[in-house]
Amino acid sequence: QEQLVESGGGWVQPGGSLKLSCVASGSRFNRFAVDWFRQAPGREREWVAQMSTSWITSYAQSVKGRFAIYRDYDKYAAYLEMNSLKPEDTAVYYCRGLGNVWGQGVQVTVSS
Numbered sequence: 001q002e003q004l005v006e007s008g009g010g011w012v013q014p015g016g017s018l019k020l021s022c023v024a025s026g027s028r029f030n031r032f033a034v035d036w037f038r039q040a041p042g043r044e045r046e047w048v049a050q051m052s053t054s055w056i057t058s059y060a061q062s063v064k065g066r067f068a069i070y071r072d073y074d075k076y077a078a079y080l081e082m083n084s085l086k087p088e089d090t091a092v093y094y095c096r097g098l099g100n101v102w103g104q105g106v107q108v109t110v111s112s
Contacts, residue, residue, distance in 0.1 A: 002026065004095055009106030012085055016110070020080040022095030022103050027076060032098050034078040036069060038091035038108075045094070049080060063089075085110045 008020040022034065033052045039045040049059045049069040057069055068081045078095060087110050095103040 002028065002098055002101060004029075004097055004101055004103040006093070006095055006103035006106045009093065009108050011109045011111070013112050014086055014110055016085050017081070017083045018085065018108060019082070020093055020095075020106060020108075022078045022080075022097065024076040024097060029076040029097055030071075030073050034069070034071060035096045036078075036080045037094045037096060038089075039094070039105075040088075040091040043091075048093070051078065082108070087111055 002025055005023050006020060008018060010018060012018055031053065033050055035050045036048040037045050038048050047060060048063055049067055051057050051069045051071055059067060066082065066084045069078065071078045078097065090108060090110050092105040092107055094105045
């Protein structure tokens with residue numbers, strides 16, 4: 001079964017930046033849209049961003065202007081670049097691709 005492997009989480013101070021990666025094992029990944037979601041403790045999982053196969057992007061209002069989603073088709077990868085991070089961005093972040101395959105999740109913690 002195909003998997004999505006995430007990396008890039010960690011701790012950062014408010015105002016800082018992180019880049020998350022989501023890498024698949026094969027080119028089939030490129031045939032589907034990719035989404036990023038996040039789930040904070042005690043809260044529902046929420047959608048963050050999407051990039052379609054035709055490079056169309058969309059963002060949740062809470063991250064618009066601060067986060068950017070992009071893809072590398074040669075590497076079967078998607079990325080979430082997060083800037084101007086706030087404590088309320090603290091969550092486990094998940095990528096979703098290949099229709100409905102989820103990454104394992106990575107922790108992002110924003111605190112001083």
